[in-house]
Amino acid sequence: MKVKVQTLDAKSGGDIELNDEIFAVEPRADILHRVVTWQLVNRRAPARAARERSEVNRTGKKFGRQKGGGTARHGDRRAPIFIGGGKAHGPRARIFASSLNKKVRALGLKMALSAKAKDGNLVVIDNLDLPEGKTKELQSRLGKLGFGQTALVIDGEALNVGFARASSNLSSINLMPAAGANVYDIMRHETLVLTRAAVEKLEARFNG
Incomplete structure (x- = not known):
C-alpha cells in the first residue's frame, strides 16, 4: 500500500510503502472489542x-x-x-485483571491500524520538527493538515521535544511513542498520524 507523506507545512514529502500485512488487514469488530475490553479491564x-x-x-x-x-x-x-x-x-x-493471547493482541493492533487506513483517517508525516515549539505555530498548521477533531500522533522511539511542547496545550492532539501504540487510543481518536520513524518502528515490532 502506497501512501503520500506530508510535512508539517502541508507540503508533499514523497511517498511511503506500507506493509499490507499490517495496514491492509480486514478489520473485525469482535477482535477489536476483545482487545479494547482487555485493555480497559487491566487499567482498573x-x-x-x-x-x-x-x-x-x-x-x-x-x-x-x-x-x-x-x-x-x-x-x-x-x-x-x-x-x-x-x-x-x-x-x-x-x-481486576484478565489475560488475552499475544496473537490476538497483535492482530487487534494490526486491525486498528488497517481500519484507519481503510477509512482514510491515516496521515503519514515526514517528521515533527517545529523550530520554535510554539503552540500558536502548530495550531496555525493544523487546519491545513486535516487532522480532524481529535488526532493521535505517534512518533518513533523518542518523542520530538518541540512538537511535544507545542501540542501539550492542545486537547485535540495526543502524542505517544511507537512503543505505546495500542488499540483503544487509536480507535477513540478520529485521525491517526504516523511519522516515518513510527512506521518503521511499528513494522519492526511485528516483524521482529
Whole structure:
C-alpha cells in the first residue's frame, strides 16, 4: 500500500510503502472489542479492603456489664458503631485483571491500524520538527493538515521535544511513542498520524 507523506507545512514529502500485512488487514469488530475490553479491564486499580470487626486490633474485653448500666448491651469496642471499630459489610479486596493471547493482541493492533487506513483517517508525516515549539505555530498548521477533531500522533522511539511542547496545550492532539501504540487510543481518536520513524518502528515490532 502506497501512501503520500506530508510535512508539517502541508507540503508533499514523497511517498511511503506500507506493509499490507499490517495496514491492509480486514478489520473485525469482535477482535477489536476483545482487545479494547482487555485493555480497559487491566487499567482498573485493585479495590482496597476495609477491616471488619474481626480484623480490628482492639481489646476483646466486654465493654460494660450486661444489665444495670442504663445503656445498650455491648460485647467489645470492636463493634462498628464505635469510633475505631470495624467496618460493617466493608469492601473486600479485589484484583481486576484478565489475560488475552499475544496473537490476538497483535492482530487487534494490526486491525486498528488497517481500519484507519481503510477509512482514510491515516496521515503519514515526514517528521515533527517545529523550530520554535510554539503552540500558536502548530495550531496555525493544523487546519491545513486535516487532522480532524481529535488526532493521535505517534512518533518513533523518542518523542520530538518541540512538537511535544507545542501540542501539550492542545486537547485535540495526543502524542505517544511507537512503543505505546495500542488499540483503544487509536480507535477513540478520529485521525491517526504516523511519522516515518513510527512506521518503521511499528513494522519492526511485528516483524521482529
